[in-house]
Amino acid sequence: MKFKKTINAPQQYIFDKVIESVLFDIERSINRKLNAKVLQGFEYQKVISGRDASTIKIDEVTIPSVYAFSTETPTGYYTTRWEFKNVSEAQTEIFINESMKAKSLMQVTNNFIMRAFMQQAKKRSMQAMLDKMVESYKKGGA
Template identity: 40%
Template sequence: MKITKTIDVPRQFIFDKITESSLYDIKQNTGKTPKISSLTGFEYQKNFGKNQSGKIKFDEVTEPSIYAFTTKTNRNTFKTRWELHKIDDQSTDVVIAEESKSSGMVQNINDTIMAFMFGKLKKRQMLAILDEISKAYNGR
């Protein structure tokens, strides 16, 4: 899945919002508060709900332009990458890419079916996050 959208929000504001969420999640799950500059390579264990947990590893965090991480569970590996391209002081091209890899043939078939059924929903959720960031910046 890949989403590209231009929003009227400075790149630094977007970066701050997505890392703010991650830092909160890290604090909740580990009690630690790492600095943004030390996130690349940082990993932690996270519970996702009923009997499901995984490891999150930050692959590349380069302020204010790149935010990439991998989420690994016993069933899947998801790689997510946000690229923030500055257009001008008030506009940013946001590129969000996510790929997943399943563990095992049965899981792969199941995930392919689920991706077909819920792919559009996932894109809508990501676009909704961008809309919320825009509203937070623009006050509407």
């Protein structure tokens, strides 16, 4: 899935908000605080929706332009890459690319069907998340 959006907030601000969210997620998963400087290459376990544990690895952190991670679940491998492009002092173009590779033929079929039904919902969710970041910026960068 590919997603592209230009938003009215500075590149560094949006990048920082994404990394802040990542750090919060890691802290909840491992009960330990980290900082952005040690993220690249960091790997941790996370239980998603009360099911099996997934392994998440931070593949790339290039401040303030790239955040990429991969996730291995019992059923497949997923990669997500966020790119932040400075359009102007107050605008950022965001590219999000997600891909998946199933571990079994049955899962390939399941992923195809789920993608058909869930892709629009996933894009709406990403849009809502970005809208909240922009709103936060407009309210003074809280």
